[in-house]
Amino acid sequence: MSSTRQRLMQAALELFTTQGVTNTTTRQIAELAEVNEVTLFRQFGNKHGLLLALFEESDRFTNLAESLVEEINPPHDASQILKDYASNTLLTLERVPEFIRSVVGEASQYPLESRRALGLGLKEMNRKVGEYFASTEGLLTTNLPVEKLSALINTMTLGYAIIEFTCEMHEFWQDRDEFLDSLVELFLHQSSNDSVDLVRTSQNSSQNSSQDSSQNLEGMTRGILDLPGNLVHQILQQAKKKGLQDFALAYLLFATGISPSEVITLQKTHQFSDAQTYIIQITSPKITRQVPVNQWVMGQRYGSYTNNPLTKWLKSRKDNQTAMFINDAGLSMSELEMEECWQKWTEGLLTPEGKQPKISQAQPTWCVEMLMRGMSLENLSILTGSAIAQLQPLAHRAKEKAAIEQATRLDQKPG
Numbered sequence: 001m002s003s004t005r006q007r008l009m010q011a012a013l014e015l016f017t018t019q020g021v022t023n024t025t026t027r028q029i030a031e032l033a034e035v036n037e038v039t040l041f042r043q044f045g046n047k048h049g050l051l052l053a054l055f056e057e058s059d060r061f062t063n064l065a066e067s068l069v070e071e072i073n074p075p076h077d078a079s080q081i082l083k084d085y086a087s088n089t090l091l092t093l094e095r096v097p098e099f100i101r102s103v104v105g106e107a108s109q110y111p112l113e114s115r116r117a118l119g120l121g122l123k124e125m126n127r128k129v130g131e132y133f134a135s136t137e138g139l140l141t142t143n144l145p146v147e148k149l150s151a152l153i154n155t156m157t158l159g160y161a162i163i164e165f166t167c168e169m170h171e172f173w174q175d176r177d178e179f180l181d182s183l184v185e186l187f188l189h190q191s192s193n194d195s196v197d198l199v200r201t202s203q204n205s206s207q208n209s210s211q212d213s214s215q216n217l218e219g220m221t222r223g224i225l226d227l228p229g230n231l232v233h234q235i236l237q238q239a240k241k242k243g244l245q246d247f248a249l250a251y252l253l254f255a256t257g258i259s260p261s262e263v264i265t266l267q268k269t270h271q272f273s274d275a276q277t278y279i280i281q282i283t284s285p286k287i288t289r290q291v292p293v294n295q296w297v298m299g300q301r302y303g304s305y306t307n308n309p310l311t312k313w314l315k316s317r318k319d320n321q322t323a324m325f326i327n328d329a330g331l332s333m334s335e336l337e338m339e340e341c342w343q344k345w346t347e348g349l350l351t352p353e354g355k356q357p358k359i360s361q362a363q364p365t366w367c368v369e370m371l372m373r374g375m376s377l378e379n380l381s382i383l384t385g386s387a388i389a390q391l392q393p394l395a396h397r398a399k400e401k402a403a404i405e406q407a408t409r410l411d412q413k414p415g
Helices: 004-019 026-033 037-044 047-056 058-070 078-094 097-109 112-134 146-166 176-188 213-222 229-242 244-256 309-316 335-345 359-372 377-384 388-411
Strands: 271-273 278-283 288-292
Touching (some): 004 026, 004 097, 037 047, 047 112, 058 078, 078 097, 097 146, 229 244, 244 309, 244 359, 288 377, 359 377
Antiparallel strands (some): 271 278
16 A cells, blocks of 8 residues: 555645646645544645655656657657657647646746746756657757756747646637647758758758759658558548547547547537538637538548447437537547547558658648649638638648649550
8 A cells, every 4th residue: 555645745746737836735635645633744844845846856847848758759850859849748748738737827836946946847858858858869960068068948839838737719820730840840940051050860961952842842742751552441430440439539539620629619509410511610719600510521422421439439429518529527628639540540550651640630630631622722721710821731742643643544555
């Protein structure tokens, strides 16, 4: 059995994480740890003494840093290293939004020794992440010490998390993926004289910065990485094996092109259908728009407008929850939980690039498919809420795939 001290620290961590430091009382901590409140005072003095003990255990920060870098896919280039690390960090912070709000908003109320311990813990975390950056076989180089590089990335990522957790309609970035792309672009930006590079890869360090627009467009297209049809159907089949909700969720991603951040806001009332159409309505502070749900996904039919994986899931619901998708506790599903579902569906599957598919690839996959079917950029802009300029690389990718399909068909005919 764990010691009384350990139980108190674990209880404090759980409550600080879920409701913040200020809203947590010593009585709540003692009750959760199943000890007398007097025992807490004897061991730690007060709740800030508990907070200090949590901060002073540097292995917590070390373990966090190690878990973040362990989740990075085998590194191939600097951009993927940075994006994976920042994405993993945001997903981790998303699990404890109340704690983040508390630490940031209430830190001035903490005793000096607690603030010092927090600083030392973060420094240890930066050091461990810096060690990882230094070990990436020369893929990631910088004119800054790697520990300062990791501190910069952590500071910017934490800043974004604070904005996301506390602000509405900030309009700095359309979504998290756009922030991550901006972060990577900042650190990988290559100036015209190549002398003030902040971060560069061995692959692009010899490139001249005067590339023409067609080469830039080619690079943007390569970054889209939409998924091939056979892989999409494999993901859908593996989701189907997990249950009705998983199948409905995967189907919605590939049949509408809705982003994960939009999916988690959907309510059961945000869908309506008849024999001729099936519509999902997305409501946000910025704009309300409607998106059709496709019967056909990558050449294969998944039911009808009135009978498909999503309608089957909703008809099976016996709960009173209004959210379209729910977690095991019967509450509205979070983006993190949705990401965890995706990881289960794609386990053992690889893209043509040899990587596990990412949930962010579902939306461009749908967009490219719609463009290949003949949808105009203007109409796609209306359905996605994205500017036409943002969709241009997708249009180029659709033309590229159409050209390949045409060439393949021609090759099947006699000369």
